[in-house]
Amino acid sequence: xxxxxxxxxxxxxxxxxxxxxxxxxxxxxxxxxxxxxxxxxxxxxxxxxxxxxxxxxxxxxxxxxxxxxxxxxxxxxxxxxxxxxxxxxxxxxxxxxxxxxxxxxxxxxxxxxxxxxxxxxxxxxxxxxxxxxxxxxxxxxxxxxxxxxxxxxxxxxxxxxxxxxxxxxxxxxxxxxxxxxxxxxxxxxxxxxxxxxxxxxxxxxxxxxxxxxxxxxxxxxxxxxxxxxxxxxxxxxxxxxxxxxxxxxxxxxxxxxxxxxxxxxxxxxxxxxxxxxxxxxxxxxxxxxxxxxxxxxxxxxxxxxxxxxxxxxxxxxxxxxxxxxxxxxxxxxxxxxxxxxxxxxxxxxxxxxxxxxxxxxxxxxxxxxxxxxxxxxxxxxxxxxxxxxxxxxxxxxxxxxxxxxxxxxxxxxxxxxxxxxxxxxxxxxxxxxxxxxxxxxxxxxxxxxxxxxxxxxxxxxxxxxxxxxxxxxxxxxx
Numbered sequence: 231x232x233x234x235x236x237x238x239x240x241x242x243x244x245x246x247x248x249x250x251x252x253x254x255x256x257x258x259x260x261x262x263x264x265x266x267x268x269x270x271x272x273x274x275x276x277x278x279x280x281x282x283x284x285x286x287x288x289x290x291x292x293x294x295x296x297x298x299x300x301x302x303x304x305x306x307x308x309x310x311x312x313x314x315x316x317x318x319x320x321x322x323x324x325x326x327x328x329x330x331x332x333x334x335x336x337x338x339x340x341x342x343x344x345x346x347x348x349x350x351x352x353x354x355x356x357x358x359x360x361x362x363x364x365x366x367x368x369x370x371x372x373x374x375x376x377x378x379x380x381x382x383x384x385x386x387x388x389x390x391x392x393x394x395x396x397x398x399x400x401x402x403x404x405x406x407x408x409x410x411x412x413x414x415x416x417x418x419x420x421x422x423x424x425x426x427x428x429x430x431x432x433x434x435x436x437x438x439x440x441x442x443x444x445x446x447x448x449x450x451x452x453x454x455x456x457x458x459x460x461x462x463x464x465x466x467x468x469x470x471x472x473x474x475x476x477x478x479x480x481x482x483x484x485x486x487x488x489x490x491x492x493x494x495x496x497x498x499x500x501x502x503x504x505x506x507x508x509x510x511x512x513x514x515x516x517x518x519x520x521x522x523x524x525x526x527x528x529x530x531x532x533x534x535x536x537x538x539x540x541x542x543x544x545x546x547x548x549x550x551x552x553x554x555x556x557x558x559x560x561x562x563x564x565x566x567x568x569x570x571x572x573x574x575x576x577x578x579x580x581x582x583x584x585x586x587x588x589x590x591x592x593x594x595x596x597x598x599x600x601x602x603x604x605x606x607x608x609x610x611x612x613x614x615x616x617x618x619x620x621x622x623x624x625x626x627x628x629x630x631x632x633x634x635x636x637x638x639x640x641x642x643x644x645x646x647x648x649x650x651x652x653x654x655x656x657x658x659x660x661x662x663x664x665x666x667x668x669x670x671x672x673x674x675x676x677x678x679x680x681x682x683x684x685x686x687x688x689x690x691x692x693x694x695x696x697x698x699x700x701x702x703x704x705x706x707x708x
Contacts, residue, residue: 300481300508303408303458305373309344312337314355321353323379328358339366349411351375359391359443364402364451374409374459380445383419387443396443396465401450408457415445420465421490421514442466442492452476462486467494468513474501482509488536490514495537502526509533516541517564522552522581532562539569539596542586544606546579546620553581553708560589570599570634573625574606577646578616582708586625593632595664600627600641602651602677619646621700625679628657633664640687641672650697654679660686 312334315321319330338345345368349355353376362372380396381387396415399405420442445464448454453476460483461468468484471477479496486493495511498504500523508531511517517534520527520542534540540559545552552575564570571588593599602622607613622645634640640661645651654677663669674691681689 300458300483300510303406303410303481305346305348305375305409306344306371306406309346309369309371310338310341311346311348312341313348313350315350315353319353319355321350321355321376323354323356323377325356326358327355328360331355331357332360332362335362338370339364342367344369344371346371346373349374349376349378349409351411353377354379356381357397358388359393359396359398361398361400362402363400364405366402366405369404369406370402371406371408374407374411374413377412377414379414380416380443380465382416384423384442385419392443393441394443395447395470396445398447398449399451399454402448402454403451404453405451406455406457407446407459408455409459411459413445413459413461415443415462415464415468417442417445417463417465417486417490417493421493444468444470446470447472448474448477450474454478455480457481459483460485463490464493466492467497469496471496471498471501471504474498475503477501477504479504479506480508482511484509484511484513484517486513488512488514494519495534497521498524498527500524504528505530507531511535511537513537517567518559519543520554520557521545522550522554524557525553525555527557529557529559530561532559533565534562535565535567535594535596537564537567539564539567539572539598541569541572541574542583543572543574544576545574545583546576546581548576549578549580549616549618551580551707552583552620554583555585555708557586558589559591560587562590563592563594564596564599565594567596568598569601570596571627571630572598572601572603573622574601574603575620575622575646576606577604577613578618579620580618582621582623584622584624588625588627588630590629591631593630593634593661595633595635597635597638598642599632599634599661600630600643600659602643602645602654604644604646604649604651617648617701619649621649622651624653625651626655626657627659628655628682630659630661632661634661636663636665636668636670639670639673641674641689643672643674643677643689643692645674645676647676649701650676650678650693652678652696652700654692655682656680656685656689656692657682658685659683659689662686 314334317330317333319327338347442465444467450473455478484495493513494515499521504527678693
């Protein structure tokens with residue numbers, strides 16, 4: 231980067247920023263970006279010129295190799311094995327094996343020694359909505375080597391069984407779900423149901439009760455590990471962790487079509503001390519979504535997309551309090567996604583999002599690489615303006631690089647009009663358009679922070695320092 235101080239006698243009277251993006255040679259991939267910032271209080275302009283090489287061809291080809299496919303977890307030795315076939319499971323993909331799985335679980339859970347519930351290779355087991363309940367006498371490994379299959383759509387979902395969840399692990403401690411097999415949510419026939427508010431006749435908006443099941447839910451559990459399994463085509467979220475402490479996720483492969491609604495890869499709510507590592511996620515919603523009541527979350531080496539990116543939120547819906555802190559997302563790759571790293575809150579909420587670090591994340595053709603949206607709403611016109619908001623502070627963006635879809639700005643910092651975002655910091659951010667040579671300027675609204683290095687594109691809309699006053703949002707209750 232070269233800084234050139236350009237003098238000019240006719241520059242007084244305002245601040246003007248002109249962005250020029252020029253790729254000198256398509257063959258070499260050499261490019262420069264020039265930014266002219268005219269200072270209001272001086273007879274001079276500052277011309278910032280960034281130059282670099284981006285590969286053998288053009289900016290369209292900036293990318294990183296995806297993470298290698300996760301390794302399936304191997305069955306642990308030294309524990310007693312409870313093969314579901316020994317309890318009468320058939321595994322032909324047609325016979326209902328729910329009760330025999332429950333019997334195998336009860337036997338493993340009540341064993342005084344470490345136990346393994348084995349779902350063997352080369353078998354497909356049809357399982358209805360089921361709750362596997364703890365606590366168990368000792369550590370249990372749920373080893374999936376074959377295939378677990380959900381009922382094929384809402385028409386065959388048994389009446390009287392919950393339509394909100396499929397496989398539930400409740401109050402388990404020191405349990406591991408792992409293996410090289412497949413968990414198939416068979417969600418295709420659920421996706422056509424109106425899950426979110428949607429268009430009705432004559433321009434109206436119809437409510438959409440999201441009455442479709444989460445594939446795998448851990449509820450009120452501690453010291454849980456999930457490793458190596460492949461989960462696909464959930465009707466709704468693939469994994470959901472509620473009220474858990476100590477969740478360790480590694481080497482997952484989660485896959486659903488990009489147009490499948492609400493198929494978040496991993497969602498956590500009121501859950502803390504979480505690690506999510508070394509996983510591939512492509513789906514129709516967030517790869518990872520972090521809800522209210524979460525803290526101490528470490529996300530690393532995730533290949534995400536196509537998807538809606540990695541999100542904190544949505545938070546504060548229906549004027550609720552949401553507290554999220556100590557979140558790290560780093561060393562990850564987001565590709566062909568609607569969003570990159572996003573914080574989304576509803577108007578009218580309370581609480582705070584603080585101490586968040588997004589570091590060393592590469593974007594490949596992402597529409598909104600960096601986004602704060604404090605006006606989140608599912609449908610236009612359904613969310614009236616409100617003065618209270620979840621307070622966002624101490625958010626650090628560092629080493630965010632790659633390409634973005636130029637239909638949207640590379641950075642959208644839409645903070646609440648009444649509760650500004652504070653202490654947003656940016657360093658080593660380099661985002662260039664994936665098509666063409668026009669670089670859109672970032673969008674800022676009531677966003678305060680600092681640029682620790684120059685960024686591409688420049689974020690001169692960021693307000694310096696601290697706001698004169700910040701309304702009380704009961705942040706001390708977080």
